Amino acid sequence: NAGVTQTPKFRILKIGQSMTLQCTQDMNHNYMYWYRQDPGMGLKLIYYSVGAGITDKGEVPNGYNVSRSTTEDFPLRLELAAPSQTSVYFCASSYPTASGNTIYFGEGSWLTVV
């Protein structure tokens, strides 16, 4: 009963370092999303994907990259980490149906850049 799995759960990065947040889902969902959420704020879309090999920018893509080589995996790459990227990151997936898309979230990855 895994759903959406994110790793790592917590990470501290130094300014200028790079890292990849992993996200995998076992529900065969086509749509996948990466959001960031700053304290007291709403979700902001970083990147999304509508299927393997297809990705597109969201609201706040700068400083991030994604890939979608399989339906299951949607990793988020941070290049040259900056303090402004300190946030909690949520991966999500969904599947379109006639009655709408229920969106499933991972448990989040807490990232601190120092």
Next chain:
Amino acid sequence: RKEVEQDPGPFNVPEGATVAFNCTYSNSASQSFFWYRQDCRKEPKLLMSVYSSGNEDGRFTAQLNRASQYISLLIRDSKLSDSATYLCVVPPSGGSYIPTFGRGTSLIVHP
């Protein structure tokens, strides 16, 4: 008008109270809507869906008013455990792949 608007609150209510939140949306073509619950430092989780006029699940009732383009969430007999942020969500529609999230309404239930 923003795509999805919610009163951020916080709504501070005693246990046992009835509380209601509204969410207005701008896309009149939207057919379905969701309420998600987000606990502090946790991921959002689906609470209820609304496809037609309304939906009821125990102490929770979600209603849709298409004419005025808003959905509401009513919580009866509030419990301490209801304290959370409630997010209004409009799923993708009309060729869009991106769900629209409200910023959330904070509820604090106190003894």
